[in-house]
Amino acid sequence: MKAFVIAEQGAPVRLMDREIPVPRRGQAVVRNFATTLNFHDVLNIQGVVPNMTWPHVPFSDNCGEIVALGEDTGTWQVGERVMANFFPDWLDGAPTPEYCLSVYGDNRDGFLQEYTLVESKSLARVPDYLGHAEAASLCCAGLTAWRSIAVEACVQPGQVVVVQGTGGVSLFALQFAKMFGARVILTSSSDEKLDFGKKLGADFTINYRKHPDWDLRVLELTDGVGADVIVEIGGADTLPRSINAVRFNGHVSVIGVRSGAGVQTSVSPEMLLIKNIHLRGITVGSVRHLNDMCRALEQHRVTPVVEHHFEMGDVDRAIELMETQSHMGKIAIEIAN
Numbered sequence: 613m614k615a616f617v618i619a620e621q622g623a624p625v626r627l628m629d630r631e632i633p634v635p636r637r638g639q640a641v642v643r644n645f646a647t648t649l650n651f652h653d654v655l656n657i658q659g660v661v662p663n664m665t666w667p668h669v670p671f672s673d674n675c676g677e678i679v680a681l682g683e684d685t686g687t688w689q690v691g692e693r694v695m696a697n698f699f700p701d702w703l704d705g706a707p708t709p710e711y712c713l714s715v716y717g718d719n720r721d722g723f724l725q726e727y728t729l730v731e732s733k734s735l736a737r738v739p740d741y742l743g744h745a746e747a748a749s750l751c752c753a754g755l756t757a758w759r760s761i762a763v764e765a766c767v768q769p770g771q772v773v774v775v776q777g778t779g780g781v782s783l784f785a786l787q788f789a790k791m792f793g794a795r796v797i798l799t800s801s802s803d804e805k806l807d808f809g810k811k812l813g814a815d816f817t818i819n820y821r822k823h824p825d826w827d828l829r830v831l832e833l834t835d836g837v838g839a840d841v842i843v844e845i846g847g848a849d850t851l852p853r854s855i856n857a858v859r860f861n862g863h864v865s866v867i868g869v870r871s872g873a874g875v876q877t878s879v880s881p882e883m884l885l886i887k888n889i890h891l892r893g894i895t896v897g898s899v900r901h902l903n904d905m906c907r908a909l910e911q912h913r914v915t916p917v918v919e920h921h922f923e924m925g926d927v928d929r930a931i932e933l934m935e936t937q938s939h940m941g942k943i944a945i946e947i948a949n
Contacts, residue, residue: 615725616927620666621659625724625927633729635682640732642676642694645744647723648918649673649934649943650752650780651868656718657931665719671945672698672716674723675738675747685732693738696723698752698896700734705898712895723748724927726947736902739910745944749916750905752896753780753942758905759897760843760865761788765890769793771840774830774857775814776850778805778940781867783917785843786812791912794841797833799826805940812917827853838862855883855891863890917941 615630635641649671655661656670678692688694700720702711716722721729738747760781761767773789774797775782782798789796790813798814800806806817816833820826830839838859844851845868854864884891897905920943922930930943 613726614924615669615721616924617667617669618657618659621664623666625657625670625931627925630725632727635680635685635729637683638685638732639682640678640685640688640694640730640735641680642674642696642728642730642735643679644674644676644723644726644728644947646675646748646947647671647673647945648745648749648751648753648780649930649945651934651937652752653717654931654934661718663713663715663719668717668719669721669723669725669728670717671722671724672718673748673751673753674716674728675742675744676723676728676948678735679727681732688732688735693747694735695738695747695751695902696728696730697734697736697899697902698755699898700731702898703733704900707895707898711898723947724924724945734899736899736906739906741910741913742916745918745921745942745946746916748944749780749918749942750902750909754784754916755897755902755905756867756894757781757784757788757843758908759901760867760892760894761785761792761841762905762908763897763901764865764892764894765841765863767792767794767841770795772797772834772859774799774839774842774854775809776843776845776854778802778809779845779937780917780942782843782845783809783812783941786814787914787916789841791908791914797830797839808940825853827857830857834859841865843867852879855879855887855889858887858889861888861890863892865892865894867894918944920944921946 795815797816798809799818801821842854919941
């Protein structure tokens, strides 16, 4: 089979021939149809993600079909269309260091290859109405947004949710917030992207280049009360404004560090105390969360936004596009038909 491999830290992604794996007890072999890119994958390729092993196949998203099963794999059948959870060991309950230690594409071979050996316990069935690339987009970005909106913040009808940007997680968060009947304020530096967000259901938009004090604009739009929930992806540069823009007893989901990992910020502990703010870090979710999200998608028929499609041989172009952060939604790589 064909596989893209990172041989060692700092090495480029190289196309190689590898043997198709054979499943052992509790394992399945999945023929991959598609994968999609996440910002995490860029950091992976740069070699800065902790706990990586080499050589390894990158990318944590997939949609494929089971082609072989080992013993003790439950009710799974060859031919079923599936996706694998980002954390193969986090099945249910609260996150723990042990659950979050193993990651497909980091310290286990990921999905930038034709076949991948996976733990059957980490699989979820793909909603029938979704295409391969649409389904693959759910594994990291979709599940991160779902856990933020549905699990941790428990968004309710009529609440106000601020979504930063128009990347994969952000657009999923917008779509899920609208699914639950919330009003959404979308921020971006591009009027074109904001217009697209309106088509997805955004109720209000803020161009933060034109309105750098976007937190004050959020307060204006909410009559001084603030937003119920803020999906925070900027990190150090935007977190202080999110703290200012959220309401008393509101919820801030920290799901990204686009301003740079390790960058320090000046968040006021007094504001957290006075406003009784719920500040929660979100790193994807469990297999149970993945299955719950898929059931909700089947019911509401939400269509993920996949803006760009590349062939497997064009992976370098796809990575370059991801690095520019100029896209909307997800970038997909088609692996097999």
